[in-house]
Amino acid sequence: MAEADLLQRVIGAIELIGDASVGLDALEAHYLGxxxxxxxxxxxxxxxxxxxxxxxxxxxxxxxxxFDVDIGAPDEAGQVVVFFSGEQFGVEVAASLIQRCAQSVLPFGFEFACDADKLRAGELGGGYVAITATAIEYGHTTLLLDRAVARALDEGADGFILAARDPEHGLGFWNKDHGFGRLMNATVFSEAEAAKFDMPIAADQPEWLAMPAPLRF
Structure with a gap:
């Protein structure tokens, strides 16, 4: 409920600063509350x-x-349902608002659709936004489609990771900040980045491994 109240205040402030007739004194007075x-x-x-x-x-x-923001009434648990909607939808602004004002729901995400008045190549599709406390990730169907087609032509379409075997710890994977470690922390390189990379010194000769395609559900 507190976050819904904050969101409502933020929306009111945005409407105020977007009004060219409002002067600095009025903005200062509003800010105090x-x-x-x-x-x-x-x-x-x-x-x-x-x-x-x-x-x-x-x-x-x-x-x-x-876009429009509809804020519902709180339920018995004090939770509030909020809807973001609109035709010319500001995806980046909506994502930033959620990240700043609704931190209790994170991680959170939403999908969006793209269309056009006329059928034009590349102007139809959609995507998703995945929001965490520290990052906002965007995915678009155009890029996802290109990547899916590229996998049929290039095993390295999803990038490469650098691996080396340590006699004591086993197989390790390179992270640009911490060196060899767990697979989940490995830095993913493009083919061009891998070609220019200066190999680190390790007990075993490091080798490039192509990333597998993501899981299909």
């Missing part, structure tokens, strides 16, 4: 109290939500 939780997530600057909020937008000169 935003609360400490808002100030912690969207730090102000000396120039304007809402400069931190502009980081949500690809263009800080155009801070407008191009």
């Amino acid at each position: 935003m609360g400490d939780d808002f100030a912690a997530l969207f730090p102000r600057t000396e120039l304007s109290p809402f400069d931190g909020l502009l980081d949500l937008f690809p263009d800080g000169h155009y801070p407008v939500l191009d």
Whole structure:
């Protein structure tokens, strides 16, 4: 419920700063009622109290939500259902809002669809957004399709990892920050990156292994 309230305040602030008729004095007065939780997530600057909020937008000169946000009433457990909807949907802004204002639901994700008035190659499809506390990952059907087709032509379509066998610890996989270790932490290289990589010194000669295709459900 607290996060829904924060989201509502954030949306109100976005509407306010998007109004060109609102001056700095009015913005300062509104900021005083935003609360400490808002100030912690969207730090102000000396120039304007809402400069931190502009980081949500690809263009800080155009801070407008191009989607609707419907916030429901809290249930008995204090949980609130929130819907994001719209035709010209700002995927990146929506993802950033969720990451900042609804941290209790993370990790979280949503799908989106792309269409066009006329049938044009490459303009139809969709994708997904996977949101964690530290990162936002985007996937698009165009890239996924290209990768699926590439696997039929190139075993390295999903990249390469560097492996070496240690007499004491067994097989290790290279991580660019920590050296050889567990497979789950391995750095994945493109074919071009692997070709230019300066091999580290190891007890066994390191070898490149092609990444397998992801699981199909």
